Amino acid sequence: MVFLVAAVIPAAASAQSVTDLADGKKLFSGLCVTCHGFEGTGGAGPPLNRPRLLSAPDDASLRNIIAEGIPSRGMPRVRRVTDDEMRQLVAYVRSIGKSARAPVRGDASRGGQLYGKLGCSNCHIINGVGGSLGPELSNIGWIRGPDYLRQAVLEPAARLPQGNLAVPARGYNEYLPVTVVLRDGAEVRGIRLNEDVFTIQIRDTTGKLHSVRKNDAALIRKETTSSVMPSYAGRLAAAEIDDLVAYLSRLGGAL
């Protein structure tokens, strides 16, 4: 039986005749691309195509993260790799960091002004300032790539965030919009903070926490295909989108 194997090693095995980087890439393609993207450009997980990684500044820490995962961020442990394979994987991830990245278009300072004007801080925190209905953005430049950020601005419901938070759990949608109608008719709408078999925890649009026994609810509607964040497609000019993405991509000093 296999248990808690979150990843795959297709065609990995033992070929040592080709270079470490090619083998490392093969391993990466099997194990890592789903979250970190092809060539490590990022996706639901952080982009790795940068010289320094926030949580893995050196090879030893990178190796440790691969081996142990980051339980609070949904990064699984990668087990069942040999020492050689681990070395190849680390070498490949480092090589991505050295490769040239496409420059991020747009003017970050104009993007920052736009962020203020649009009221993004009503729902997002940057360096301690803002509301908590949406993801914290202080280090978002490190943990999400420009393509992901652009999609988040244009189509926020296309993919709800995953892997930012320790809860609900790996694979669960974060910031999932939920409407609960209680048996007395009262309605709560907000985002799901957590859930178990008998209860659900919701933060409403005013920031208030509601902990509901499911038994007390007449209806619980989870909106897996919508987001409480509005889409800015059509509301901003293409250059403004570029500016906003440039601003977000630099948050945390990532670029």
Next chain:
Amino acid sequence: MSTRLGTRASGFATCTVLLVALIAPVGAQVPYERLLKAESEPQNWMTYAGSYKSHRYSALDQINRKNVSGLKLAWAYQIQRAGIIETSPLVVDGVMYMSEPPSTVTALDVRSGRPLWSYSPNIPPDVIVIGSPPVNRGVAVLDDMVFVGTVHGHLIALDSKSGTVRWDVTVGDNKQGYYLTLAPLALDGKVVVGVSGAETGIRGFIDAYEAKTGKLAWRTYTIPAPGEPGFETWGKGNGWQTGGGSTWLTGSFDPDLNLLYWATGNPAPDWNADNRPGDNLYTDAVLALDPSGGKIKWHFQFTPEDVHDWDSNETMVLFEAQIGGRERKLLAQANRNGFYYVLDRATGEFLAGVPYAKQTWADGLDPKGRPIRKKGIAPSLDGTLVFPNIQGASNWFSPSYSPQTKLFYQAAREMGTIYYKGAAVYKPGTAFTGGGGRYVNGDDASGAIRALDAATGKMKWEFPLLSPGWTSLLSTAGGLVFGGSEEGNFFALDAETGKPLWDTQIGGAVRGIPMSYAVDGKQYVAIAAGFTLFVFAL
């Protein structure tokens, strides 16, 4: 225990406990005859699944539908080293024998939860455990000994009074990937164990050891050697030598038919059958064995030529029911492949098989019980989405059968996996799996506790779970089914209707296996979650 004799006795269970106390010193004296009649001592829990029939049913009814809402924590015990607790404690005459991960055994006072002794084997730091976390699912007791299988491949007999090692034998070479997680099964003078390790390409076997000495009584391989029946199901190569067929969960036993039922796991490599064309007997099967010599009397294979890692080791429940107008001795299993099977346990004849969870790989089973496979369900280089998931619709966690309701209770995992095929090169003690899978999890997956008519598999009720669980179930004469969730809920359902009657949040994924016992006339229910064993009572 003798100091308790002066306390008030109330109820039958208490009287029995005290009578046993009079004739037995502290520390279990469990002759085989007591194991045979385990059902007559509902205050104790003396084998992994409560009885040889593996019902995981308690005849205690002090905690029942009417009063379960008043259930409260009696005591808790925190394990000594962080790890996943997947154990079913045993209780004999006031002492609980609990295993802790990876292979520790601790004896606890059932009244207070205070440890009486604890034993940890010397597990080498380079121990090879591939295929599961380093867990232990429980111990066996026989006479004055407690038996534990270890992750470094040993079977160890301990003195039940002190935890002192009586004997220690190597069951399988851990350097080749053999390891033990299961609770051994004690029979008449023998202790039976199986092995884990198919993910390293072991050749599986079932072993019986003389309880007194640790001498190997018999070994039955689950993969036939050249010249033996079934060898022809492995193609012309050497695939059989590394064919897997682990035996990693405790079997069931029918003393009247004198048949020991032991189930087997996946063929190796898991997701690539290139080197093993054929049915791959006796992987993913149940073997009915003569317990005196280990001879295979009959077999039934659930998943021939498995390429999805659907081990068939799941607990087999033995029960009797009317089928076709006559009383039959039956064996039922909710298999990891998504089907519920009912077999005649005297002959192995297939009687019924229906899905109990979402499955997308078969158009049902033929009249012999063989799956009618759909096309395009094999793992591929680009990935193939199939239900059930890689860990199955069920797995190691225990079902329960209630003789009161005649229902088979099973936690079902509703989850898919994208299966990949990869290369597999055999090197002893390393992963030999040939691919893998990616989960379709989170909000796209779910679970349920289902009550099935045991004789037919027809669903009577279900209780939804948020996520695919790993919860074992306990049914009781109080009309209850106890279970848990990955999110830390522990709850009691009405055994007839599935209606939740009581729940509490115990703060860690419920991976322990619930059981019930009584002492001083008081019933307790035990469950482990996170790093803690919780014991509840009214």
